[in-house]
Amino acid sequence: MSIWTELSGIDYRHAYVETGDVTTRALQAGPQDGEHVVFLHGTTGHLEAFVRNIPAHASAGYRCHAIDMLGHGYTGKPDRPGEIPAYVEHLLAYLDAVGAERAHIVGESLGGWVGSWAASEYPDRVASLQLLCMGGTKINPEVMERLKTSTRAAALDDDISFTRERLRLLWADWDEDLGDELTQVRYEIYHHPDFQRNLHNLLALQELDARERNLLRPDRMARIKAPTLVVWGNKNPFGEVPEAEAITAAIPGARLKIFNECGHWPQHEKAEVYNPLSLAFLAEASKAE
Template sequence: MTIWTGLTGVDHRLSYTDAGGVRTRALIAGPEDGPPLVFLHGTSGHLEAFVRNVPAHAGAGYRCHAIDMLGHGYTGKPDHPYEIPRYVEHLAAYLDAIGAGRVHLAGESLGGWVAAWLASEDPGRVASLQLLAAGGTKADPKIMERIRTSTLKAVRTDDARLTRERLHLLMHDPAKDVSEELVEIRHRIYHQPDFVANVHNLLCLQDMETRQRNLLRPDRMARITAPTLIVWGRQNPFGDVPEAQAMHEAIAGSRLELFSECGHWPQHERADLYNQLSLEFLKAHS
């Protein structure tokens, strides 16, 4: 069994789309006329973060797009710092390229940060918003250094053990949720020449000055009008529960769900629970 086994009964394809001049990899599944749902991964991540979620959502009638974001996975890596407005610009260009106007967004970690920023800037474009262990509301030097150091070690040293350790940081129970296949997928991504060359651009948000000007502050979150679901793991190593509660308080009408025995990948670690919750939320706001 592989992480792709769940897709064997689902009509899907891996596709490359020109998004504002950036070649962008996407996993696309579900009926062509279904409501568009875009999944966005976290820092140094890739679309495989959502392989446990796409089948359920595609099967429920949503046109799913799990994309490699700007500078990530097998998407193009232009040589400039990847700050949040750049990610948002790339996401909007992808939506334009696929002809999507109003979409549902589900973003994990960095992906939630980007999705929330777009929702605050262009509310007419976002039908609903899911923030899964979303980043961007705090600038904790210890966590930022942990992300920077662990990623650089894994990228600059061709040793799968370091990639495995980077993935282990994300999960409450790595033995259950970090397969050797997932390690191999990420190891190959990390050691593409253009990924190695641009990893400093990808990690720019772990620089304090850069992060401060990109923070998802309460006044910005207050501008979000889309129905919003916040999902957080109680054992999230990159943010404690009060961070999620503050996000919930800043976004009017939002809903907060806390998952036990869960770290930084709730959609992956507690996929069955997340899929049911997400589909109920989407049904209520479609």
Template structure:
């Protein structure tokens, strides 16, 4: 299935927003309460194309953005630490006139959204963390992310880009299309992206990661109703990590998807969309 097939029937705008001086690529669609979608490390807004139509149909204004140094968003020359990501997302909200939004953060995006919810509770209505990072520092996982990403960026061989995407999935044959590989390969081989790669991977360095981890105190301060979605076969975090996160965020709900890797919103889009829309309507808290 094509990205454009996924978006069939949806009126959307794909363009750039000046977010605090950072030229930020955003896909915007729908009207109503704002839902902001944040992708993972070395990812891009296409991670959510299977979710946008259902949310637009349910009456939400969707904003899927490329975070700093990712996708086709400007990559400033400084390490992309969590406070920088949060600052950028807040600047995007301000540029779009959004006072308060629902957030869906996958992997790195969940880490950013969690920190934003802890530090800026007035800007977050409901929070959905999809296989989020940022609660542990596992050297093996960090090395896997660093090595697989560097190999895909530094080689022209598109097979390495495919392997980087397949790493995320329980069933790569079903979930990794040729088009998705081509989109990511083109992003990875922009000169600006290659130049910014050390900044983008800085959270895979132990000192940086430990300093930026979501602390128990920060997680305890998250007051927004929170839904955690985790894949039972997540290659970047075992299920006990999800349960620990659930215990740390007061009143949160945990859903574990079987036969699912690191992209529940993509691999099991129909289930995720139904679950998330029920959550947004107040069906879970």
């Protein structure tokens, strides 16, 4: 199994889209007239996090976009701290560039944080939200330090085992074949000079002052009007199930689905469960509009 076999059944485009002053890398698939679904990865991640999800969603008729977020992957890297309003601005610029007035947002970890903030500030642009092991609602110095330490080692040491260990944090049960391929993809990204120069900006939200400034508080989540699905792994190393329950309680009408034997990447590790759940949720959200 590889990234290419995951994508082999669909017609897709690996694109670079001009979004304001930043060039954004995207994987696009599905009919041009389909409802837009935008997939947002986690901290220091990249669009390959969704290779097991794009085919099912594109085949169901959605216009899919998995993007490298601002400063991430092969997207442009302006020298400014990666804080949530900047990520939201970049997301909206991407939507404008592809002609999407509204989009369903699927956000994993940091991506869910960005999607929730966008939905609270720009409700007319967000048709629905899926929050996959979303971060940003708590300040946990131990978790923040683990993320900083593991990412710096992966990016700044030439030994690829550090990149593999950083990626392994996301899985409860490591997928040897696809995991090794994703390790190589991530290693190449992490060891690009532009990525290394920008690493401090990507880790800005792991610093106490910046995190406090950007925290996704209950009063902000209460403003979210979009239909919302929270998905969590019961072995998520960055947040336990009570955190997911609190997020669900804070967002009006949100529902929660817990995946057993699953870590921080439910859309990937449990794709066979996640994809039909997501498609059913999207169909229901579309009918409700």
